[in-house]
Amino acid sequence: MVRKTTLLLPAIAMLPMLCTAQSTSIAYLEINDVKALFMPHGMIAKNPGTSQSDYEVPAMSGRHPLYAASLWIGGVDGSQQLHLAALKYDQDTYPDFAPGPLSIDGTATITAATSQQYDQIWKIDAADVAEHQAYFTCLATPGCDPAVEFPGYTVPAGFYQWPAHGDLQQDQALYLAPFIDFDANGAYDPDEGDAPCIQGDQALFFIYNDKLHPHASGGLPIGVEVQAMPFAFATADPALAQTIFLKYHVINRGTLTLYNTYVSLFTDFDLGNYDDDLIGCDAARNLWYAYNGDNNDENGSGLLGYGTQPPAFGAVMLQGPFMDANAIDDPVDNTLPAWNGTGFGDGANDNERLGIAYTRYYNNGGGPMGDPMTAGAYYNYLRGLWADNSPQLYGGNGHISDPDADPNLTAHFAYPDDTDPVGAGTGGAVQAAWNEMNAGNLPGDRRMLGNSGPFTLEPGEEFDLVYALVYARAGSGGPFASVAALQQRVDSVCAFWEQLDGGCTGQDGQVGLGPVPDIRPLLLYPSPCADRVHLDAAADLAGTALEVLDATGRTVLTRTLRTGENTIDVSGLAPGLYTGAATTRGARLVGRLVKE
Incomplete structure (x- = not known):
């Protein structure tokens, strides 16, 4: 990279x-x-x-x-x-x-x-990076027709604006934002397959x-x-x-x-x-x-x-x-910084990283335990x-x-x-x-x-x-x-x-935790609702499970869906915000529901 x-x-x-x-x-x-x-x-x-x-x-x-x-x-x-x-x-x-x-x-x-x-x-999505890489890989692969595999593909506009290089006339660094150098020439050009290097999805x-x-x-x-x-x-x-x-x-x-x-x-x-x-x-x-x-x-x-x-x-x-x-390779012991740091006692010299040396708090307001008002007070809180x-x-x-x-x-x-x-x-x-x-x-x-x-x-x-x-x-x-x-x-x-290896997601076709599913909306109506909520399921949802999750992420209700209109009894749920989710092959449908 x-x-x-x-x-x-x-x-x-x-x-x-x-x-x-x-x-x-x-x-x-x-x-x-x-x-x-x-x-x-x-x-x-x-x-x-x-x-x-x-x-x-x-x-x-x-x-x-x-x-x-x-x-x-x-x-x-x-x-x-x-x-x-x-x-x-x-x-x-x-x-x-x-x-x-x-x-x-x-x-x-x-x-x-x-x-x-x-x-x-x-702002960059890893799915866009993966598609971009796949498109240019297809261009370079005999027998792969990009018009068939990626009909109408265009480079995302945000890729052209990615701040990969500084302004040398202003003595800025040559390299700023990290990027995947698809053609390995050291210069960022999305039209040659280069893409932003990001972490996460x-x-x-x-x-x-x-x-x-x-x-x-x-x-x-x-x-x-x-x-x-x-x-x-x-x-x-x-x-x-x-x-x-x-x-x-x-x-x-x-x-x-x-x-x-x-x-x-x-x-x-x-x-x-x-x-x-x-x-x-x-x-x-x-x-x-x-x-x-x-x-x-x-x-x-x-x-x-x-x-x-x-x-x-x-x-x-x-x-x-x-x-x-x-x-030296500093040893592991029960004192700071070794106790909660990393790289100690691993056989490598000078790769030790510090953990947290102090956790500090202060209160809203003035006084010796309040908001810092001078540079010295800020530094005191740091040390x-x-x-x-x-x-x-x-x-x-x-x-x-x-x-x-x-x-x-x-x-x-x-x-x-x-x-x-x-x-x-x-x-x-x-x-x-x-x-x-x-x-x-x-x-x-x-x-x-x-x-x-x-x-x-x-x-x-x-x-x-x-x-x-x-x-x-x-x-x-x-x-x-x-x-x-x-x-x-x-x-x-x-x-x-x-x-995680710290590399770029989207590189070599990998995005985040694996291929990101197509996220599609799931319409639950009416919302807000009282006792029942409805959803219309396409054929690909038949037999899949609808999970209703509360605000803590706990599954509080599960129902098997059928093609067409589904009516779900939510009378037993407490008032609040809920998430409905169903997963099919290659897609995850997500919707929100307010229970009165």
Whole structure:
């Protein structure tokens, strides 16, 4: 696989040159049971037009578990000056990040006009990539007639706009967005069989940097470029169907070496009703999450709650930054970073990656445990301190002001419950379980960070970060049962991630988890309904099973279909949103139903 293109340059050049302080474009990842908004400067979920969440799961439910998320990164230079880029909510005139790639001449610069050209998101389906590859393979195969096999085929318009190559006249990198180089000539040309290289069955791609604007956080710029690719899979697997992946390719385009560098995914979990949440983490799984403070997530502030038996929602780091090289294979042990990192004790030198070093939280509002107001406060949260420079402690609310917090016991992980059985986060001293419920905390509006570091960020260094956002809802048992369901789903997601080869989906005819079925609508009427719902089944559906799934993904009703009109009794179902699904050879039919 080669990365890059020249065709893209005219497409970008034709975009309007309006210079704005903030990114304005949006795009949705929406191939499975999650509909998630992204912006080209790295903001996730928060809609700039409504200032409300646009991260919906289950899709079409009107309910949202995440208000905002974004990448944070910070470290100090050789003079101990803090360089930091941290995006929160876009309420500032100049967010720390802006769209577009930086120059590679050492100045790490970008103009406002170039940034505006990159104020967009490229969206690609793997099924289109697979068809494109198959078409050009047919062209090169004796006896294969593309007019018969692919009648009327045209290259998707988005392939021509794929930003594979940078503008060399602006000293940008030759290769930006990754691509499948079908003819192996190093230049991107869809008319020669080349195609975007993506992961998942649907992916977005965008590039952003921290050099265009002065930083609202107060931190000095780094000169970092981030090439982001969120992706998801079209699958019947319930864990993956309600999960999206976030892949960040991070490049230091500047000339400064940063020491004691930390990177984090900032997450403002708003689980339906935002004001009744609790948070926690699973230190061993590199997972941090939110769950409801009681067993009923009510509607509030104009937002739909998840109702009784509410879900849990979290972020898990699947791939962290590299540990600083030391020319040895660091052994596995029960201390950080080896305990929850990867590549330790595997016989290879300097392939160790860091796991989560700190899970942190802070509250909506001011004070030492509230929103960071200075660059120093942001950096403190990244390195395990409170805004007032005091360490996070074990017990209570984690702050020295709480008599239930142990003043002699620093805690790497906020509310790990019983997931640190070796005391990795407390200096080897094994502790009793600590969570927000047994601490007696009142539910509220929390923000969380999953921090990885410290490491040294050299000029020109680049690395990949991968996270997953995972949703789970238990059928019974209360909020902690949903946390247990989340942990199980995270295990499934991690196992799935580990077997991926990191290559391009759609290459060699493979798309995602296998050939993506034709997704067709299934009309269930009337909707809303009271006691009965109807569907008209074509002959190919005769004998197949209709599954009705509730909002948690559980199958609550199954009926065998016959040709023609089918009437299904749903009087026994509780009011709510349901999904009807039926699978035939090569096609999956999906429809939504509201039961009154």
